Amino acid sequence: YGVTTITVTVEDGGLDADLSTTADNATFSRTFDVTVRGEFTWHNYTLPVDVNNDGVVSALDALIVINHLNQSGSHELSPTKPSGAMWLDVNKDQWVSPADAIAIINHLNIGLFEVALGIVPLDLSGNQITSLNVGEIFYLSLVTEDLRTDSKGVFAGYADVQYPAANIEIAGVASFLSPYVNGRSWNTESPGLIDEWGAFAGLTETGDGSYIISTIPMKATKAGSIVFGASTSDNHPVHDVLLYGSEDIVDPNSIYYRATELLILEDAEGEGWSEEEDLIDLISANKVIDPSCSDRFFRDY
Known part of the structure; x- marks a missing residue:
């Protein structure tokens, strides 16, 4: 990595439109620098929210x-961090x-909640994504995690779950991943809303870590930066949020509902997924790649 200088020169053929007769040719040059950044x-990289690198995340890091x-003020950082400067x-x-400040604050606030419920966009192989092209199919996943110590x-x-119907549309039916295969519920009749989405598990405690409860195939239809939001379900007590080891219903104020942003780009020619038969078959067959439950979606930076 580093900085390099590139000069581009354009020459035309002059009045006789012949580059070999240089007397009447005209040239124009433009020079610019290209900076390639490394790390x-x-x-x-060890703990992104630990700004002072003392091994502990606290309000001091946000301050x-x-x-x-x-x-x-907000500004671009220099390519090299001086010795002793904060991260x-x-x-x-x-x-x-x-x-950067809100990332630390959100990390600290997680400790005030008992459970997290959030939305994570996935590609067709089960990998988390932050952007895609218009016309692409992706999975919207409902993810949960027990935040208790x-x-x-x-x-x-x-x-x-709320989504912008102007930018994406439902492209199939919901799939539910083990162990969340009981009490399956979802309603997509109202554009922009996945109503009462979720399920419950079985006899065995799931422990810590993030788990995908369910996925629904979606299609990006219009470019833009969009946000998915989750909120409390309305059908109680049927759809209460419950934790292993406790007989109490989780107070909605103790649930960390995480929103997710997704950037939809204009589809470039020859790029992105097309609605070919194999893709339609994948959705129609209600198949989904089962991502590892050990991925902690709520801890990614």
């Missing part, structure tokens, strides 16, 4: 970023901005 030196923003680039975008697992997880 994000301001990002703490360091906030104080820096108050003094210097300000929490979200690894080579900038220090309010987004003595995690025994989430027994039942249900939520109402």
Whole structure:
């Protein structure tokens, strides 16, 4: 990585449209620098939200970023971090901005909740995605995690999920992943809403870690930056959120509903998925790749 200078020169053939007769030819040159960055030196790869690298995530880490923003504002960081400087680039975008502060605050707030329910977009192989092209099919997954220190697992997880119907549409029926195969529920009749989505597990505690409850195939129809949001289900007590090791219903205020952003790009010619027969068969057959339950979706940065 580094900086290189590139000069582009354009020459025309002049009045006789002949490049070999140079007397009447005209030329134009433009020089510009190209910077290739290597590792994000301001990002703490061991624990991104540990800004002062003391091994502990606390409000101090958020205050360091906030104080820096108050003094210097949001700005792009230098290619090299000076010795002793704080690890300000929490979200690894080579900038220090309010987004870095809120990432720390959200991390700290997780400790106030008992359970997380969130939305994670996946490609057709089960990998988490942040962007795709118009026309592509992807899976919207409902993911849950027991956030208690003595995690025994989430027994039942249900939520109402909102999505922008102007940008995406339902492309198939819901699939439910083991152990969440009981009490299966979803309703997609209202555009922009997946109503009462969820299920409950079986006799065995699931323990800690993130688990995919269900997936629904979706199709991107219009470019834009969109947000999926989850909120409390309405059908109680049938769709209460419940935890192993507790007979109490989880208070909605103790549920961390995580929103997710997805960038939909204009489809470039020759790129992206097309609605070929094999893709339609995949959706019609209600097949889905089972991603590993050990992936902690709620801990990714």
